[in-house]
Amino acid sequence: MAAAKWALLLLLALPLLAPAALGAGNGNGNGNGNNGNGNGNGNGGNGNGNNGNGNGNNGNGNGNGKTPPPPYQAPPPPPHIQPPPPPTSKYPPPSPPAASATFAKQRHGLLQGHHGVPYLHSAGDLPEEVQAVVPHELRHLQTHCNVPGAVCEDPRFIGGDGNTFYFHGRMNRDFCLLSDTNLHINAHFIGSHVPGQKRDPTWVQAIAVQFSGHRLYVGARKTAVWDDEADRLAIFFDGELVELPGAANARWEAPSATALSVTRTKAANGVVVELAGVFKIRANAVPITKEDSRTHNYGLTAGDCLAHLDLAFKFYSLTDDVHGVLGQTYRSSYVNRLDVSAKMPVMGGEREFAASGLFATDCSVARYEHGSVANVLASEEVAGVKCSTSHSGAGVVCKK
Numbered sequence: 001m002a003a004a005k006w007a008l009l010l011l012l013a014l015p016l017l018a019p020a021a022l023g024a025g026n027g028n029g030n031g032n033g034n035n036g037n038g039n040g041n042g043n044g045g046n047g048n049g050n051n052g053n054g055n056g057n058n059g060n061g062n063g064n065g066k067t068p069p070p071p072y073q074a075p076p077p078p079p080h081i082q083p084p085p086p087p088t089s090k091y092p093p094p095s096p097p098a099a100s101a102t103f104a105k106q107r108h109g110l111l112q113g114h115h116g117v118p119y120l121h122s123a124g125d126l127p128e129e130v131q132a133v134v135p136h137e138l139r140h141l142q143t144h145c146n147v148p149g150a151v152c153e154d155p156r157f158i159g160g161d162g163n164t165f166y167f168h169g170r171m172n173r174d175f176c177l178l179s180d181t182n183l184h185i186n187a188h189f190i191g192s193h194v195p196g197q198k199r200d201p202t203w204v205q206a207i208a209v210q211f212s213g214h215r216l217y218v219g220a221r222k223t224a225v226w227d228d229e230a231d232r233l234a235i236f237f238d239g240e241l242v243e244l245p246g247a248a249n250a251r252w253e254a255p256s257a258t259a260l261s262v263t264r265t266k267a268a269n270g271v272v273v274e275l276a277g278v279f280k281i282r283a284n285a286v287p288i289t290k291e292d293s294r295t296h297n298y299g300l301t302a303g304d305c306l307a308h309l310d311l312a313f314k315f316y317s318l319t320d321d322v323h324g325v326l327g328q329t330y331r332s333s334y335v336n337r338l339d340v341s342a343k344m345p346v347m348g349g350e351r352e353f354a355a356s357g358l359f360a361t362d363c364s365v366a367r368y369e370h371g372s373v374a375n376v377l378a379s380e381e382v383a384g385v386k387c388s389t390s391h392s393g394a395g396v397v398c399k400k
Contacts, residue, residue, distance in 0.1 A: 167325050167353075171200050174355045176363035177207070178327035181319055183278060184210045184361050184368035185327075188219070190306060194299045201298055203288070203308035206234075208358040211275060213370055214238055214258060215359060218273060218283050220307040226287035231268035232307055233285045244271070282312040323365040325353050 169175050171191030178185040191202040206219030217236040226232075235242040237254060244250045246267050254260035259276035269285040287307050293300035300306065315330070322330050329336075355363045 168199060169202050169350060171202050174208075174358050174360065175350070175353045176324045176327075176355050176365060178313075178315075178322060178324040179361070179363065179365060179367040180322040180327060181367055181369050182211060182317070183315075184366070185313075185324070186355050186358050186360070186363075188358050190308065192299050192301075192306065194297055197297070201296065203306060204311065205308050206358065207281075207283075207309065207311065209273075209279075209281070210359065210361065210368060210370075211278060212258065214256075214260075216260070216273065217358075218271070218281070218309070220285040220309050223287065223305050223307045224303050226289075226305045226307065229268060231285075233269055233271060233283070235262060235271065235273075277316055279316065280314040284310045286310055319367075321367055323367055324363075328365075 167175075169187075169189040171189055171193075174186050174188050176184070177187050186208045187204045188206045188208075189202045190205040191200040193200050206217065209216040209218075215236075215238055217234070219234045221232045221234050223232050231246060235244075237260065238256075242252050242262055244252050244262060244264055246264075248264055248266050250264045252262045261274050261276075263272045263274075264270065265272055265282070265284075270283070272280060272282050274280045285307055286309075287305040288298060288300055289305070290300060292298060298306070313326070318327070318330050320332050322328070328334055352364050355361070361368045
């Protein structure tokens with residue numbers, strides 16, 4: 001009876017004891033788990049309580065949390081993206097202006113006045129692009145017609161004193177350009193007769209140079225129709241024709257002991273004649289064109305284009321007694337009495353400078369003594385002079 005009584009009490013107590021048992025299991029599990037944290041081995045929690053086994057395992061995980069972390073792996077590089085090509089225009093860039101347009105502007109500025117062209121290049125030759133726009137009939141003015149010693153165009157002189165003047169002379173006559181003790185230079189003038197004009201236009205067709213008993217002739221041959229490619233220069237030394245190949249820089253030297261040479265500056269119609277230590281002469285053969293004749297009323301005929309010379313002189317050994325149309329301007333005592341402010345200062349004295357022939361030394365101011373020795377000016381004191389026979393038909397013009 002008593003046993004039955006205790007069994008009944010036990011059955012009644014079981015529902016109350018079950019939660020406690022469960023709580024004890026949980027507590028052991030957690031505690032052992034904490035021990036796992038402190039000892040670094042959470043497996044100690046596995047020995048107590050079935051229900052605490054799970055928490056002990058949690059403690060095991062916490063204890064193992066002090067193990068080294070996995071090795072660092074760098075993130076993969078970003079993918080390479082090809083940059084897009086630069087934008088292109090469907091329209092091509094504008095081409096530079098045509099050369100002809102540029103040259104046309106230059107031509108308009110350069111050729112405003114016919115007489116102004118020779119003064120465009122006092123410092124030297126014109127650039128190639130400018131040469132291309134200068135009319136054919138004016139191209140010979142580009143290289144040497146504005147320096148001292150020039151005899152170009154109609155004939156326009158630039159004297160040794162640097163002043164420009166004109167010397168008309170007379171057509172089909174000879175005049176003394178320079179006469180010194182050891183050097184004499186005459187010029188032959190050609191021209192055309194124009195009814196109603198006060199004077200006939202003139203140009204220098206040829207020069208005759210005498211030195212040390214020698215004679216040199218340089219002239220432009222009479223020509224009906226001008227051709228730049230056809231050489232119209234005639235050169236003779238002591239009566240013998242000077243023959244030069246038709247190529248730029250072709251050179252001839254005198255066979256005698258004189259240091260005389262002739263060199264082509266271009267394939268045709270241009271030479272430099274030099275006597276070492278005495279003179280250098282640049283000569284170009286040029287025509288009068290139909291345009292020149294129409295502009296200046298030259299009365300050009302079909303059978304003659306009035307081929308003439310443009311000349312540039314440089315002297316190295318003149319005396320202070322030198323004379324002539326050009327020579328007098330080199331004298332230290334020379335006083336320019338021309339009106340240099342005039343548009344065309346003209347030098348007179350045709351009778352004073354006239355000669356009886358191209359090689360005659362009988363002008364009234366002649367100084368030539370067939371090579372006699374005399375005191376000369378230092379070469380550095382003697383500047384070059386350029387003389388030209390202008391397209392205006394005003395005779396010879398020279399300038400230093």
